[in-house]
Amino acid sequence: MKRTLLAGMALGCLLAVGTAPILPAPSAAAADGAHSAPLNIAPAVVPAPQQWSAGTGRVALTARSRIVTPPDASVQLKQTAHQLGLDTEELVALRLETATGAPEPGDVTLRIDPSAHFGNVLPQLKQEAYRLDVNAGRVTITAGGQPGAVNGAHTLLQALVSSPDRRSVPVGTAVDYPNYAVRGFMLDVGRRYFTPEFLRSYIRWMGYQKLNTLQIHLNDNEIGAPGGDWSKAQSAFRLRTDNPAFAGLAAPDGSYTKADWDSFEDTAAAAGVTLIPEIDAPAHAAAFTKFRPDIGLRGGNSDHLDLGNPAATTFMKSVYSEFAPWFRGPSLHIGADEYEGKLVDQYKTYINTIATYVRSLGKKVHVWGSFNMMSGGGAGYDPDLTVNSWNNGWYGPQQAIDDGYDVINSNDDLLYVIPHASNDHGYGLDGRQIFESWEPHVFPRGKCLTPQQPHLLGAMPAVWNDLVHTPYTEIEVHGMVEKSMAALAQKMWSGTKAGTDYQAFLNTVRGVGQGPGTSFLPDTLGSNSVSADLARGRTTTASSVESLRFQASNATDGITETRWSSARTDDASLTVDLGSVRRIASATLIWEAAYAKDYDLQVSVNGTDWTTVARRRGLTGPTTEKLSFPAVDARHVRMQGITRGTAYGYSLHELEVWGAGDLAAGRPATSSSDETAGLTADRAFDNNGTTRWSSGRSDDQWLQVDLGSVQTVTEATVVWEAAFAKDYDLEVSTNGTHWTTVASRRNRTSPDADDLHFPPTSARYVRMQGIERGTPYGYSIYELRLN
Template sequence: MRCRPRRLACLLSLFVSLLALTLAVPVAPATAESAAVNARPTVVPALQKWQGGTGSFELRRHSRIVLFGRPGDGLRDQVAALPGELDQAAGRKLALSTRSAQDGDIVLAVDPTSTGAGGGAGFKKEGYTFTVTDRNVRITAPTAKGVYYGTRTLLQILLQDDGRDSVPVGTAVDWPNYKVRGLSLDVGRRFFTADFIRDYVHLMGWFKLNELQLHLNDNGFKGDGSWSDVQAGFRLKSDNPELAGLASKDGAYDRRDWDSFEDTAAVNGVTIIPEIDAPAHSLAFTRFRPSLGLNNGDSDHLDLSKPETTTFMKSVFDEFVPWFRSPDVHFGADEYTVDKPRYKTYFNEMAAHIRALGKHPRAWGSLSVMASDTDGYDRDVTLNSWNNQWYGPHAAKRDGYSFINTNDALLYIVPFANYYHGRGLDGKYLYDEWEPNVFPGGQSVEPQDPQLLGAMSAVWNDLTEASYGELDVHGLVEPTFGVLAQKMWSGASSGVPYDSFLGTVRRLGVGTGLTKVATTLATPANSELSLGRPATASEGKAGAAFDGVGTTKWESGPGDDAWLRVDLGRPETVSKVELDWAPAYGRDYAIQVSGNGTGWTMVAARTDRTSAGSDTLTFDPVTARHIRVVGTEAARKQDGYALWSMRVFDAPDLALHRPTTASSSEVPSLGPENATDGDGRTRWASAYRDDEWIQVDLGRAQTVRRVLLDWETASAADYDIQVSDDAEHWTTAATARGKPSGARVDELTFAPVTARYVRMQGVKRTSPFGYSLWRFEARTTSP
């Protein structure tokens, strides 16, 4: 502790501390037996095995990343980005070293002889041992990729720690259940920028997913129009004059782009699986060479009766396979609905040709439709089992194929369509019911069946004329990315309910190293007012403290005097501010509020703070539009201040997690509890009648003077807010009449009433549907 003459409080604190030391009675130190054993750290996907110890490892100012490797093991290249990732996730700048490990170091080692009990082949290729003592963190794996996955576990633990500098003592042994854990992305029908592809490779590594299949050509549907009006795309651009004009003009990847994908994939534990799809889905090829298409090119099917068609497709693979570093190349071969005998010949010739180019062939499973029997088809091809009728897992097993679960009914997303999960996959179903061995229609196979390599979700951009972009697709994919990773890596072993798991995914966000993609899962905590609101600061990127992203932070730059403020957009009741300090924390600071942004009133202050991490400051509710933290002394003047987040809160929501009932629910999954669960993505929906209600039991009589209703499009035109002491006799506290149709947020304030029960009593709907609420909140204060 340090004191300055002007600080009477500090001197008094020092005196009290000395007195306490004088009077203290010696106490025996806690033993390992009496200390609590550390629970398994919460990461996504969950660790396979954990043996908890006691205590924790703490990062020190002198901590380093120490590499123990052998020449050619790839360790240095695999973890070269880790110092920057640690800085982004934990605010700690650690150097790489190959010297002897010291206390406080993170030690990374490749040891081909290391074994993981129960991990089998999965451990040998991608597993790792994660050993933590109070002196070091040690990650050891048979391969550099395994070490990399261990560093994802380390980063996730630190990101969730208060202070982001502590790891619980214990030992984990971790490995994947399945070899293939992937995503297939249709870039043929909608171009995705190179920045997006690289970011998605980073995101996959963050959750230990390991295959990104790029569907490089495809086209829209003809419908009642003409093929000449249908969009078609081929996304590789070569300098070969014989292929000039094949690449799409609205976007294609050249060799430099592709090399950047491969380089990024290599250091993030990901393999790029390139897919060039023919003889169906081939409008890009029939436009380039009309003579090779059915009906003289007026088709998206190639004409396999012409030998030059197969010769041309072989030349395409000849041109681009040298770009590809993956051991596998996908040649499509799905949904070709004509000329079955020649399809078989094409299938076998292309599989053999890809092997001749040094790669293992993959294809979409279509043989149940394309063949009366599958005798004579090349068996040395890995198949995506995408539809039970076209070629289900039982048929693939019978015929001896290795296969990947890409089942359309469970794992397909067609963005914004009214089929194939147009609004995203069903995360709760996947989490509670699904595993990679699960197929619909009684087609499931045994877990870890030797022919089942794993699973892969898929995005298909069927709606080629729709106006959406790559970030919109990300918004559909991200909510279930962590769920799929969990099920593909360690299955049902997470040990927590879906809501808790999703909360962890939200905290983890999209990881480190991204430039274009950000998390879409940042949602305000209960009563949080500041998420995403406009912010300013004396210096630095103020918005980083209010974006809900765990890996961005506001930094003031050197000096003791700095401020950061947020504009809530209107006067709000404010009763609490939470600050999450990075290592450049504030020692002395105050919370101030203002109605107009010019005159400020202090409502809370902190002095002599001694560490990074979370600080919650509560105060009597005040009405304010602008809130700021004002620093007067930094922990280190040369560092200034840095905040991962600043969150401003309303008075508590009395209805949160309280028992909630309703007159009806449209379906069981849209029950009344969804309106008070604190999750803005779940909702209650009633039967299609006017006289419907939803009510919440506050547990005891409490003063209520404000209710918030967050309506889905099925909203109320007229309704009453009623209160009761016994849930039988009701008094109207507020009325709403003539409200507009559609989604909206209603906030009703009224004279204070004391009651145990609060309900919304519907009078008239705005639509033929019932009433539907995302949120039903009640508070004791109002602006």
């Protein structure tokens, strides 16, 4: 399971990804040519809902809105309502009180109705289904069960976060449910300790994306013993009990107490996540054989238990008995992979004995699929197991199903990440590839199953910390995982309902953020803010690559250990598409040993006509180059090699592109009126905090800037003078004629500066549209900045 080198994504089966994004049907009035309000598109959430019936208009929540549950609501549902109130306050600064009884206009109702209709949900998944109804001034979440209530709450929360005003949601009805029961992730803490803060943050982050299963691999050891001496091998067991019988078993470099585990379970219950603890044996068991050498093969000089010694099985029973009461979830994973094949009969007896015993402790039993390699199939093994199919050779998915087992897709070729390993997944799965080419039924090399095959429970990608001596942090691991987690969540929940435009999907991911309770985790995807690397994760191409290992995208993945390398020719280039025209002013190139002696940095708005913005000549060695140039509009940025510095090709660890700061600075500006000749529109965009624009003394006034080309805008700062706006909208347009409101401010009482955040939006023109003044004077703005 952990020792197989990863191959590329050789799927061997086709995945239909032609489903269009969920869009409303045209209204009858529109079909007849009559004027009508536009129908709402589905709220921008991750994963996308299964069904959306569009209405018109929006329902706004206010400080008077409540989260209402029925009088007979369960304690769990009331806790979900309370948590939704806390999360709303954290993410959108709107405090919603909870109440029981009848809802009023402006309230959110949270209820459970197992008899409600939830579209085409499979009966066994109805508990997780929900319906979000937004109409008549109210928001109602109706769930099939408690898990559905949590899912619906997360959808509402994301809809608020991604809305332009962070206060309203579109009128319409979402009927939503998962395609698969298990939407998981596995983290190997056995080989590397991850802090409790990290685990709690991951549980919250997963739940926000409707990922519902976290498997925690609690013990393991390095692959191979130094000099054949297993007493010197790094190993760990991560649970620490006060029971003196296990004194010294917990790893000294980090372990979890009962209080820690309780905090994980509490967090998981609130987030809608189930924990599956894994205590792995009879292989990967060096932590146990060091603690009890008498139960290990070769007198304890092994990471395998000696299954010919009854004491080994007795000891493992004592471990499961000690810790099973800690675990609130229904399942416990016993490992069972990669044991020495010559001990098949003993292995089979051990698996059957431990499975029966763990069930007697009240737990369902999960294993890694190894039966094919061990004994040619599942005959004779306990029939009541759930199998993680991790490798087609060890135990392929169809073979496990034919043997009567339920299967979870954890295929190593497609879903394993081994940080810093020298293979395609050493720095994270490819989110675009997952989004475009994968679903839980997809296995490599012709082993795909039928979508939603009854015995396919779902999928569980995994992080294995095999390289125990390689230095890296838990935050670095997060950067590797975050690249693909949202795409995995989407494909496990509703398949292709998010459409086929990966960049649009990423914009939605950035818009909803990582969710509440995740401040410990850096947002490595960044936003479309100009303070972020605009090239990171963008489509990158090259004139040539030395090999598939050194592909072009390595230079824009945000990981300095990976690299792009070209063929051995002077005339080679690397090009990144920023996704839209951006205003840029600098770039950073981190060269590997195969550097460029001479090269140009070029930009283009259309990918055809190129302009050189920086030249470098006569470099004498690899270095990090920081190139600054006058701000320029560009969608495409290219490193054009001229002369190599070595006999090899060109090799870049990273090509980073940086924005020009305030997108509006120095741009042409207009206004509905200027109070005097010295208070004109351009003063609000001159990057001078002492000058200002001021309008005439009426409510309906506006200030507008032309960015020069269509840009991606995600935030604005309005620095008001004493003559502030009580109510105003921030509007955008691509053509100066049709306007869209991306942020609204109401009932302001002071001239404090406003920081406005909204989902990434394409705009050439941006304007402040005044609605009501806060003073008898006009509107007056020192600076209107855009990022």
